[in-house]
Amino acid sequence: METAIEVESLYYPVSRQKMVRGEGIYLYDEDGNAYIDCASATFNLSLGYSHPVVLAAIRAQLDELIHITSSFRSDPVSALAERLLAVAPANMRKVHPKVCSGSSANEGAIKMAQYATGRSEIITLFRSHLGQTMMMTSLSGNAFRKAPFPLVYPGSLHVPDPYCKRCFYEKEPSSCGHLCVDRIEDFLEYASSGRVAAIIVEPISGNGGNIVPPDGYFPKLRAFCDKHEIVLIFDEIQTGIGRTGHIFAAQHFGVEPV
Ligand SMILES: Cc1ncc(COP(=O)(O)O)c(C=O)c1O
Structure with a gap:
Protein backbone atom coordinates (compact mmCIF):
# COMPACT_ATOMS: atom_id res chain seq x y z
CA MET A 1 0.00 0.00 0.00
CA GLU A 2 1.19 3.52 -0.71
CA THR A 3 1.74 5.84 2.19
CA ALA A 4 -0.83 8.48 3.06
CA ILE A 5 -0.64 11.76 1.21
CA GLU A 6 -2.43 15.04 1.65
CA VAL A 7 -5.20 15.60 -0.90
CA GLU A 8 -6.03 19.27 -1.29
CA SER A 9 -9.81 18.98 -1.09
CA LEU A 10 -9.82 16.85 2.08
CA TYR A 11 -9.00 17.76 5.65
CA TYR A 12 -7.44 14.39 6.38
CA PRO A 13 -4.64 12.34 4.77
CA VAL A 14 -5.74 9.56 2.41
CA SER A 15 -3.92 6.92 0.40
CA ARG A 16 -3.36 7.59 -3.31
CA GLN A 17 -4.90 4.20 -3.93
CA LYS A 18 -8.55 4.34 -5.01
CA MET A 19 -10.98 1.60 -4.00
CA VAL A 20 -13.95 1.05 -6.28
CA ARG A 21 -15.78 -2.06 -5.00
CA GLY A 22 -16.16 -4.28 -1.97
CA GLU A 23 -17.49 -7.82 -1.71
CA GLY A 24 -17.36 -10.02 1.35
CA ILE A 25 -13.90 -9.77 2.86
CA TYR A 26 -12.41 -8.23 -0.30
CA LEU A 27 -11.81 -4.68 -1.45
CA TYR A 28 -10.98 -4.03 -5.11
CA ASP A 29 -8.96 -1.12 -6.43
CA GLU A 30 -9.45 0.58 -9.80
CA ASP A 31 -6.93 -1.78 -11.43
CA GLY A 32 -8.94 -4.82 -10.32
CA ASN A 33 -6.52 -5.86 -7.58
CA ALA A 34 -8.25 -7.62 -4.69
CA TYR A 35 -7.26 -7.04 -1.06
CA ILE A 36 -8.41 -8.93 2.01
CA ASP A 37 -9.63 -6.23 4.41
CA CYS A 38 -8.52 -7.59 7.78
CA ALA A 39 -10.02 -4.61 9.60
CA SER A 40 -13.50 -4.86 7.95
CA ALA A 41 -13.38 -1.15 7.07
CA THR A 42 -13.06 0.57 10.45
CA PHE A 43 -14.16 -2.60 12.29
CA ASN A 44 -17.73 -1.64 11.44
CA LEU A 45 -18.64 -4.06 8.64
CA SER A 46 -19.29 -7.17 10.68
CA LEU A 47 -20.99 -8.82 7.68
CA GLY A 48 -18.32 -7.74 5.20
CA TYR A 49 -18.81 -5.60 2.11
CA SER A 50 -22.10 -5.68 0.19
CA HIS A 51 -23.72 -8.63 1.93
CA PRO A 52 -26.59 -9.64 -0.44
CA VAL A 53 -29.19 -9.70 2.36
CA VAL A 54 -28.20 -6.19 3.46
CA LEU A 55 -28.27 -4.89 -0.12
CA ALA A 56 -31.69 -6.43 -0.78
CA ALA A 57 -33.12 -4.85 2.39
CA ILE A 58 -31.71 -1.41 1.47
CA ARG A 59 -33.03 -1.64 -2.09
CA ALA A 60 -36.50 -2.70 -0.94
CA GLN A 61 -36.66 0.08 1.63
CA LEU A 62 -35.57 2.73 -0.89
CA ASP A 63 -38.78 2.10 -2.82
CA GLU A 64 -40.95 2.36 0.29
CA LEU A 65 -39.80 5.15 2.59
CA ILE A 66 -36.33 6.64 2.95
CA HIS A 67 -36.97 9.14 5.75
CA ILE A 68 -39.60 9.72 8.36
CA THR A 69 -39.86 11.84 11.46
CA SER A 70 -39.39 9.85 14.63
CA SER A 71 -42.81 11.08 15.79
CA PHE A 72 -44.38 8.23 13.79
CA ARG A 73 -44.07 4.48 14.10
CA SER A 74 -42.44 2.66 11.20
CA ASP A 75 -41.71 -1.02 10.57
CA PRO A 76 -37.90 -0.80 10.15
CA VAL A 77 -37.43 1.15 13.39
CA SER A 78 -39.80 -1.10 15.35
CA ALA A 79 -38.13 -4.23 13.96
CA LEU A 80 -34.67 -2.90 14.83
CA ALA A 81 -35.76 -2.03 18.37
CA GLU A 82 -37.27 -5.47 18.90
CA ARG A 83 -34.25 -7.30 17.51
CA LEU A 84 -31.86 -5.23 19.64
CA LEU A 85 -33.86 -5.88 22.79
CA ALA A 86 -33.94 -9.60 22.02
CA VAL A 87 -30.13 -9.80 22.01
CA ALA A 88 -29.26 -7.11 24.59
CA PRO A 89 -28.33 -7.82 28.22
CA ALA A 90 -31.47 -8.78 30.14
CA ASN A 91 -31.72 -5.55 32.13
CA MET A 92 -31.99 -3.47 28.93
CA ARG A 93 -35.67 -2.87 28.37
CA LYS A 94 -35.65 0.09 25.96
CA VAL A 95 -33.62 1.26 22.99
CA HIS A 96 -32.98 4.76 21.65
CA PRO A 97 -32.30 4.42 17.93
CA LYS A 98 -32.29 8.18 17.19
CA VAL A 99 -28.53 8.37 16.82
C1 LIG B 1 -14.96 2.86 20.91
C2 LIG B 1 -15.49 4.00 20.09
N1 LIG B 1 -16.41 4.80 20.65
C3 LIG B 1 -16.93 5.84 19.95
C4 LIG B 1 -16.52 6.12 18.67
C5 LIG B 1 -17.11 7.30 17.95
O1 LIG B 1 -17.88 6.90 16.88
P1 LIG B 1 -18.23 7.95 15.73
O2 LIG B 1 -16.95 8.20 14.98
O3 LIG B 1 -19.27 7.22 14.92
O4 LIG B 1 -18.76 9.18 16.38
C6 LIG B 1 -15.57 5.30 18.03
C7 LIG B 1 -15.07 5.57 16.67
O5 LIG B 1 -14.52 6.59 16.40
C8 LIG B 1 -15.03 4.22 18.77
O6 LIG B 1 -14.11 3.42 18.24
Whole structure:
Protein backbone atom coordinates (compact mmCIF):
# COMPACT_ATOMS: atom_id res chain seq x y z
CA MET A 1 0.00 0.00 0.00
CA GLU A 2 1.19 3.52 -0.71
CA THR A 3 1.74 5.84 2.19
CA ALA A 4 -0.83 8.48 3.06
CA ILE A 5 -0.64 11.76 1.21
CA GLU A 6 -2.43 15.04 1.65
CA VAL A 7 -5.20 15.60 -0.90
CA GLU A 8 -6.03 19.27 -1.29
CA SER A 9 -9.81 18.98 -1.09
CA LEU A 10 -9.82 16.85 2.08
CA TYR A 11 -9.00 17.76 5.65
CA TYR A 12 -7.44 14.39 6.38
CA PRO A 13 -4.64 12.34 4.77
CA VAL A 14 -5.74 9.56 2.41
CA SER A 15 -3.92 6.92 0.40
CA ARG A 16 -3.36 7.59 -3.31
CA GLN A 17 -4.90 4.20 -3.93
CA LYS A 18 -8.55 4.34 -5.01
CA MET A 19 -10.98 1.60 -4.00
CA VAL A 20 -13.95 1.05 -6.28
CA ARG A 21 -15.78 -2.06 -5.00
CA GLY A 22 -16.16 -4.28 -1.97
CA GLU A 23 -17.49 -7.82 -1.71
CA GLY A 24 -17.36 -10.02 1.35
CA ILE A 25 -13.90 -9.77 2.86
CA TYR A 26 -12.41 -8.23 -0.30
CA LEU A 27 -11.81 -4.68 -1.45
CA TYR A 28 -10.98 -4.03 -5.11
CA ASP A 29 -8.96 -1.12 -6.43
CA GLU A 30 -9.45 0.58 -9.80
CA ASP A 31 -6.93 -1.78 -11.43
CA GLY A 32 -8.94 -4.82 -10.32
CA ASN A 33 -6.52 -5.86 -7.58
CA ALA A 34 -8.25 -7.62 -4.69
CA TYR A 35 -7.26 -7.04 -1.06
CA ILE A 36 -8.41 -8.93 2.01
CA ASP A 37 -9.63 -6.23 4.41
CA CYS A 38 -8.52 -7.59 7.78
CA ALA A 39 -10.02 -4.61 9.60
CA SER A 40 -13.50 -4.86 7.95
CA ALA A 41 -13.38 -1.15 7.07
CA THR A 42 -13.06 0.57 10.45
CA PHE A 43 -14.16 -2.60 12.29
CA ASN A 44 -17.73 -1.64 11.44
CA LEU A 45 -18.64 -4.06 8.64
CA SER A 46 -19.29 -7.17 10.68
CA LEU A 47 -20.99 -8.82 7.68
CA GLY A 48 -18.32 -7.74 5.20
CA TYR A 49 -18.81 -5.60 2.11
CA SER A 50 -22.10 -5.68 0.19
CA HIS A 51 -23.72 -8.63 1.93
CA PRO A 52 -26.59 -9.64 -0.44
CA VAL A 53 -29.19 -9.70 2.36
CA VAL A 54 -28.20 -6.19 3.46
CA LEU A 55 -28.27 -4.89 -0.12
CA ALA A 56 -31.69 -6.43 -0.78
CA ALA A 57 -33.12 -4.85 2.39
CA ILE A 58 -31.71 -1.41 1.47
CA ARG A 59 -33.03 -1.64 -2.09
CA ALA A 60 -36.50 -2.70 -0.94
CA GLN A 61 -36.66 0.08 1.63
CA LEU A 62 -35.57 2.73 -0.89
CA ASP A 63 -38.78 2.10 -2.82
CA GLU A 64 -40.95 2.36 0.29
CA LEU A 65 -39.80 5.15 2.59
CA ILE A 66 -36.33 6.64 2.95
CA HIS A 67 -36.97 9.14 5.75
CA ILE A 68 -39.60 9.72 8.36
CA THR A 69 -39.86 11.84 11.46
CA SER A 70 -39.39 9.85 14.63
CA SER A 71 -42.81 11.08 15.79
CA PHE A 72 -44.38 8.23 13.79
CA ARG A 73 -44.07 4.48 14.10
CA SER A 74 -42.44 2.66 11.20
CA ASP A 75 -41.71 -1.02 10.57
CA PRO A 76 -37.90 -0.80 10.15
CA VAL A 77 -37.43 1.15 13.39
CA SER A 78 -39.80 -1.10 15.35
CA ALA A 79 -38.13 -4.23 13.96
CA LEU A 80 -34.67 -2.90 14.83
CA ALA A 81 -35.76 -2.03 18.37
CA GLU A 82 -37.27 -5.47 18.90
CA ARG A 83 -34.25 -7.30 17.51
CA LEU A 84 -31.86 -5.23 19.64
CA LEU A 85 -33.86 -5.88 22.79
CA ALA A 86 -33.94 -9.60 22.02
CA VAL A 87 -30.13 -9.80 22.01
CA ALA A 88 -29.26 -7.11 24.59
CA PRO A 89 -28.33 -7.82 28.22
CA ALA A 90 -31.47 -8.78 30.14
CA ASN A 91 -31.72 -5.55 32.13
CA MET A 92 -31.99 -3.47 28.93
CA ARG A 93 -35.67 -2.87 28.37
CA LYS A 94 -35.65 0.09 25.96
CA VAL A 95 -33.62 1.26 22.99
CA HIS A 96 -32.98 4.76 21.65
CA PRO A 97 -32.30 4.42 17.93
CA LYS A 98 -32.29 8.18 17.19
CA VAL A 99 -28.53 8.37 16.82
CA CYS A 100 -26.30 8.20 13.77
CA SER A 101 -22.82 8.03 15.29
CA GLY A 102 -20.90 6.52 18.16
CA SER A 103 -20.23 9.96 19.61
CA SER A 104 -23.90 10.89 19.74
CA ALA A 105 -24.76 7.45 21.20
CA ASN A 106 -22.26 8.03 24.00
CA GLU A 107 -23.49 11.57 24.60
CA GLY A 108 -27.06 10.26 24.73
CA ALA A 109 -26.10 7.60 27.27
CA ILE A 110 -24.34 10.24 29.37
CA LYS A 111 -27.37 12.52 29.25
CA MET A 112 -29.55 9.62 30.44
CA ALA A 113 -27.15 8.96 33.32
CA GLN A 114 -27.08 12.65 34.26
CA TYR A 115 -30.85 12.85 34.10
CA ALA A 116 -31.31 9.70 36.19
CA THR A 117 -28.78 10.63 38.88
CA GLY A 118 -29.05 14.43 38.92
CA ARG A 119 -25.25 14.47 38.87
CA SER A 120 -22.92 15.61 36.12
CA GLU A 121 -19.35 14.32 36.30
CA ILE A 122 -18.15 11.44 34.11
CA ILE A 123 -15.28 9.02 34.78
CA THR A 124 -13.43 7.54 31.81
CA LEU A 125 -10.21 5.58 31.31
CA PHE A 126 -6.76 6.98 30.45
CA ARG A 127 -6.65 5.29 27.02
CA SER A 128 -10.31 5.55 26.07
CA HIS A 129 -11.44 6.67 22.64
CA LEU A 130 -15.09 7.73 22.82
CA GLY A 131 -15.54 9.76 19.64
CA GLN A 132 -14.82 12.93 17.73
CA THR A 133 -17.37 15.43 19.00
CA MET A 134 -16.16 18.18 21.34
CA MET A 135 -17.51 16.42 24.42
CA MET A 136 -16.25 12.98 23.44
CA THR A 137 -12.81 14.28 22.44
CA SER A 138 -12.66 15.94 25.81
CA LEU A 139 -13.76 12.82 27.70
CA SER A 140 -11.45 10.51 25.75
CA GLY A 141 -8.01 9.75 27.09
CA ASN A 142 -4.67 10.41 25.38
CA ALA A 143 -3.31 13.97 25.24
CA PHE A 144 -2.59 13.81 21.51
CA ARG A 145 -6.32 13.80 20.69
CA LYS A 146 -6.93 16.97 22.68
CA ALA A 147 -3.72 18.93 22.15
CA PRO A 148 -4.82 20.77 18.98
CA PHE A 149 -8.11 21.96 20.48
CA PRO A 150 -8.71 24.44 23.29
CA LEU A 151 -11.59 22.39 24.63
CA VAL A 152 -12.29 20.84 27.96
CA TYR A 153 -15.56 19.33 29.13
CA PRO A 154 -15.46 20.55 32.71
CA GLY A 155 -16.86 17.48 34.44
CA SER A 156 -14.53 14.65 33.51
CA LEU A 157 -12.10 12.54 35.45
CA HIS A 158 -9.69 10.02 33.95
CA VAL A 159 -8.56 6.90 35.81
CA PRO A 160 -6.00 4.16 34.95
CA ASP A 161 -7.05 1.39 32.57
CA PRO A 162 -7.12 -2.30 33.53
CA TYR A 163 -3.96 -2.69 31.46
CA CYS A 164 -2.01 -5.47 33.19
CA LYS A 165 0.97 -5.35 30.81
CA ARG A 166 1.60 -1.71 31.72
CA CYS A 167 -0.07 -1.62 35.11
CA PHE A 168 -0.26 1.93 36.42
CA TYR A 169 0.19 0.58 39.94
CA GLU A 170 3.03 -1.78 38.90
CA LYS A 171 1.19 -4.85 40.22
CA GLU A 172 0.77 -8.39 38.92
CA PRO A 173 -2.73 -9.55 37.87
CA SER A 174 -2.44 -12.73 39.97
CA SER A 175 -2.11 -10.76 43.20
CA CYS A 176 -3.30 -7.18 42.58
CA GLY A 177 -6.89 -7.74 43.73
CA HIS A 178 -7.93 -5.35 40.94
CA LEU A 179 -6.34 -2.35 42.61
CA CYS A 180 -7.26 -0.27 39.54
CA VAL A 181 -10.92 -0.54 40.63
CA ASP A 182 -10.26 -0.05 44.35
CA ARG A 183 -8.28 3.11 43.68
CA ILE A 184 -11.20 4.73 41.90
CA GLU A 185 -12.51 5.21 45.46
CA ASP A 186 -9.63 7.64 46.01
CA PHE A 187 -10.32 9.47 42.74
CA LEU A 188 -13.94 9.74 43.78
CA GLU A 189 -13.13 11.04 47.22
CA TYR A 190 -10.21 13.35 46.49
CA ALA A 191 -10.22 14.27 42.78
CA SER A 192 -13.87 14.41 41.74
CA SER A 193 -16.49 17.10 42.20
CA GLY A 194 -18.44 14.70 44.42
CA ARG A 195 -21.12 14.64 41.72
CA VAL A 196 -20.18 11.65 39.54
CA ALA A 197 -23.04 10.41 37.35
CA ALA A 198 -21.38 7.65 35.31
CA ILE A 199 -18.33 5.65 34.42
CA ILE A 200 -18.05 5.05 30.69
CA VAL A 201 -15.72 2.30 29.47
CA GLU A 202 -15.10 0.31 26.33
CA PRO A 203 -15.29 -3.34 27.51
CA ILE A 204 -12.13 -3.87 25.44
CA SER A 205 -10.34 -0.58 24.79
CA GLY A 206 -10.03 -0.56 20.99
CA ASN A 207 -7.89 2.33 19.80
CA GLY A 208 -6.29 2.41 23.24
CA GLY A 209 -4.47 -0.83 22.41
CA ASN A 210 -7.08 -3.62 22.39
CA ILE A 211 -6.79 -3.95 26.13
CA VAL A 212 -8.67 -6.98 27.45
CA PRO A 213 -9.35 -6.47 31.18
CA PRO A 214 -8.33 -9.29 33.53
CA ASP A 215 -10.91 -11.76 34.86
CA GLY A 216 -12.88 -10.27 37.71
CA TYR A 217 -12.35 -6.64 36.68
CA PHE A 218 -15.88 -6.02 35.48
CA PRO A 219 -17.77 -7.73 38.33
CA LYS A 220 -15.71 -5.58 40.69
CA LEU A 221 -16.37 -2.41 38.69
CA ARG A 222 -20.07 -3.33 38.61
CA ALA A 223 -20.08 -3.68 42.42
CA PHE A 224 -18.20 -0.39 42.75
CA CYS A 225 -20.82 1.41 40.63
CA ASP A 226 -23.67 -0.19 42.61
CA LYS A 227 -22.10 0.88 45.89
CA HIS A 228 -21.79 4.51 44.77
CA GLU A 229 -24.99 4.57 42.68
CA ILE A 230 -22.97 5.46 39.60
CA VAL A 231 -24.26 4.43 36.17
CA LEU A 232 -21.98 2.00 34.31
CA ILE A 233 -22.01 2.79 30.57
CA PHE A 234 -20.45 0.39 28.07
CA ASP A 235 -19.29 1.93 24.80
CA GLU A 236 -19.65 -1.11 22.53
CA ILE A 237 -18.97 0.74 19.29
CA GLN A 238 -15.98 -1.52 18.63
CA THR A 239 -16.90 -4.61 20.66
CA GLY A 240 -20.61 -4.95 19.89
CA ILE A 241 -22.49 -6.93 17.25
CA GLY A 242 -20.67 -10.20 17.69
CA ARG A 243 -17.05 -9.11 17.62
CA THR A 244 -16.10 -10.81 20.90
CA GLY A 245 -18.14 -13.95 20.29
CA HIS A 246 -21.27 -12.59 21.96
CA ILE A 247 -23.55 -9.95 20.53
CA PHE A 248 -22.32 -7.55 23.22
CA ALA A 249 -19.04 -7.79 25.15
CA ALA A 250 -20.98 -7.13 28.35
CA GLN A 251 -22.26 -10.71 28.00
CA HIS A 252 -18.71 -11.96 27.46
CA PHE A 253 -17.65 -10.46 30.78
CA GLY A 254 -20.81 -11.54 32.60
CA VAL A 255 -21.93 -8.09 33.71
CA GLU A 256 -24.84 -5.84 32.86
CA PRO A 257 -24.27 -2.15 32.23
CA VAL A 258 -26.53 0.67 33.56
C1 LIG B 1 -14.96 2.86 20.91
C2 LIG B 1 -15.49 4.00 20.09
N1 LIG B 1 -16.41 4.80 20.65
C3 LIG B 1 -16.93 5.84 19.95
C4 LIG B 1 -16.52 6.12 18.67
C5 LIG B 1 -17.11 7.30 17.95
O1 LIG B 1 -17.88 6.90 16.88
P1 LIG B 1 -18.23 7.95 15.73
O2 LIG B 1 -16.95 8.20 14.98
O3 LIG B 1 -19.27 7.22 14.92
O4 LIG B 1 -18.76 9.18 16.38
C6 LIG B 1 -15.57 5.30 18.03
C7 LIG B 1 -15.07 5.57 16.67
O5 LIG B 1 -14.52 6.59 16.40
C8 LIG B 1 -15.03 4.22 18.77
O6 LIG B 1 -14.11 3.42 18.24
